[in-house]
Amino acid sequence: MPLAAVNDFVIRFANVNGSGSASANEMFARAIMRMGVPVAPRNVFPSNIQGLPTWYEIRVTEAGHLGARGGTDLMVAMNPQTFAADVQSIEPDGYLVYDSTRAIPPGSLRADINVIGLPLTAMCNAEYSDPRQRQLFKNIICVGALSALLDMDFAELEKLIGEQYQGKDKLIAPNVHALHLGRDHALKNFACPIGLRLKRSDKVGNRILLEGNAAAALGAVYGGATVCAWYPITPSSSLAEGFARYCKRFRHDPDTGAARYAIVQAEDEIASIGMVIGAAWNGARAFTATSGPGISLMQEFLGFAYFAEIPAVVFDVQRAGPSTGMPTRTQQCDLINTAYASHGDTKHVLLLPEDPAEAFDFGAAAFDVADRLQTPVFVMLDLDIGMNHRLCRPLAWDDNRRYDRGKVLSAEDLEKARDFGRYMDVDGDAIGYRTYPGTHPAKGSFFTRGTSHDARARYSEAGATYVEGMQRLLRKLETAKNILPPPLRINAPAATRYGVIYYGSTAPAMTEASEILGRAGHSLDLMRVRAFPFHQDVANFIADHDAVFVVEQNRDAQLRSLIVNELNIDPVRLVPILHYDGTSITARFISGAIGGWLDTLKVTPLRKAVS
């Protein structure tokens, strides 16, 4: 029996990079979304494989499960180099759509799948003479055919074409024509629709589809960043590029055309963070965007900024390490490298968004937090959030909100102030007052240094002075706990002895996994951690349970280590659930791992009885 499902399947496009497939794929995903059916698209783009393969996977999910599912129900195999492997990866009774212009060797197809051959190249060659057009329209024809095979609302595709080529109206008709070519061919040659079908629904609501890097970049624009220094690295480059794009749109003086921002592509990540720190010291909101290797290079400066108390915002779009690792694969592997970045006793503030909407919120808030706490702040994205379109709530901004520039003294403040010492803890929150250079002719200047200093920023190697400063830095992080986004707790309907802690891009898969586990009789309380240092609620949550699973995407259980270390938790209470093969974590994986553990627990008494 061919697979049959409505609004609940996975379709995967196997493409050749640079063949213009990306925009056709995205249009296809958006059209499904416009039908009110949630989609979870993901890019897979290996960095170094022959044939430049890229895959674009769309999970169609009426139930709104936005994590990766695993497996492929319908494969659109357009890359000859990966064809054999792509065919192998189809679920039994699934579907294969391929370009049948050239006959494929007999025996290379499986008997247990349903094969749909579209003569795409032949159709294009018959219709178009320009090679580039042949290539581009091939993708559109394919989408047209799929619309018939899956019973898609064709009007949505036509509308999207109209929007995409708004202003280039000449291109609309030929694209719509190509859509029709594919659709008509499928209707004529196959029994449409196949078992996998789309049906209009109302599960999308007012949600939007965008990439985390674009959202974070927009957050930086809204958060008032004026200086960006960066060095290209996948998967973070599109964040800096997004900032440039949005600044072009929103940050030019309408009269003079001059820029209210400065972006420097630095010579490396050391220079990037140096510029950020220099700019922030001088009163501008500044950030850099990077990935693990960049964080490694920034270490010395990050310790400096911690010790000299300079705000800086760093977006870390994590990818699989160590070293170059798997540069185009996702992981949550920089937690320890950022939390304790640099030599000596350091500890940094991390914000852990789960999706683009939160990447926008935290991206903007990071600048307030950094200014308020006068310390570096990391916004931890990963490739899965950063470089994939994700369905999320609309971005929101309160026009009454004002930037919190923290404790900064103006010239008038200095006139009134009886005393000024850069690192004096006047308010008891362990945060001193700072001044921007050039503020006052006679008052408020100080010397910023990485060497040990007293409350007046004067050089001092007196042990007691040093210890006092280091203790104050610790107290400052206590202040931080109350201004950072608190963890979110979702209790199971019935009381349970088990809990789960997770963060970031694990969220959608975790939510789905808890539903699966719930159906299997394993109920779990959930806690999504959103910042480091940890809020007291995290400790309370662990205290409330016999065992807590810590689900994360790295080998060494970095979040778990941080919890053990910072909250003094007995490691036995925290069960690591680790996914780190570079693919997006799935509900199948999590529910399998946690379910297996809980099942073992359940049978233990039985084994005892036998022995």
Place this chain on the structure above:
Amino acid sequence: MTYLAKPKFHHPSLPKNAIGFTRRDYEASTSTLCAGCGHDSISAAIIEACFELAIEPHRVAKISGIGCSSKTPDYFLGASHGFNSVHGRMPSVLTGANLANRDLIYLGVSGDGDSASIGLGQFAHSMRRGVNMTYIVENNGVYGLTKGQFSATADRGSKSKKGVVNTDNAIDLVAMALQLGASFVARSFSGDKGQLVPIIKAAIEHGGAALIDVISPCIAFNNHPGSTKSLDYVRAHNEAVNRLDVLLGREPITVDYAPGEVVSVTQHDGSVLRLRKLNDDYDPRDRLAAMDFLQQQAAEGQIVTGLLFIDPDAEDLHANLNTVRAPLNQLGDAALCPGSAALDKINASLR
């Protein structure tokens, strides 16, 4: 900021500059460097230059890396904000600071280890970006702070205090700066205040990347026979190509020069540089000729000093980036935040 500097009360006999400040107002903590260290003479020259230019000290940001040389910002301009950063990274911190507020004067202080060894990359990139700054390298050919190892500017064949001969070729920061497009390049000697002070003044008035390579003997570790950065060696091999007077727009020109000997260069800000030629063939407005001349003289073991190159019409990084006139650090919410209506439009385009 429209703050007017208030003259302080000092002994009436102390000379005052145009804004009523005495030299004392440009001083700071007492130096902790070795007595006789060349770096202290450079600090004194910076104080003198700022005094003569009548700069309000708080309008200067002094930024350095790590080294004996980089410690010196603690010893001049006590009323300025200072930033003693990490080893070799002064240029990036200064670049960022400059982007945040284009209205301050940026004084970068570094050493030869700081700029030519660990920080060569940042040195080079700040030059090619044209950051508006005065970048002073206090060049002693050794790592003073870590006790006398060779730095990358030590000449091949020169001898360390322990008798080791340097076999690596030297990096010439002046040659590099010229190649990289710096618009003001000078070399001087800590022992020649008369030459150094006007060069610093001209560099501060300059509107682009200004490098001053100051040979600054390390008394403790590099002042022995066999060193090419010792006081005696530099005195014997110093070949000044010109002498400089800096005339600010408001000052009447009082000095008379014999015709033909003097080149006048007017910078963007109106300051006039009068260069008395000591070498007839040398034209500091010709970058290629300067590079050529310097290479030839270096091959003969001569240390060429003076204002070596100037492009008086230089533009800086802000011009390249077309940033607004107002300092970026003074833009408020209204200028920076696009607001909820714009966000709603973005949301609508993402459905």
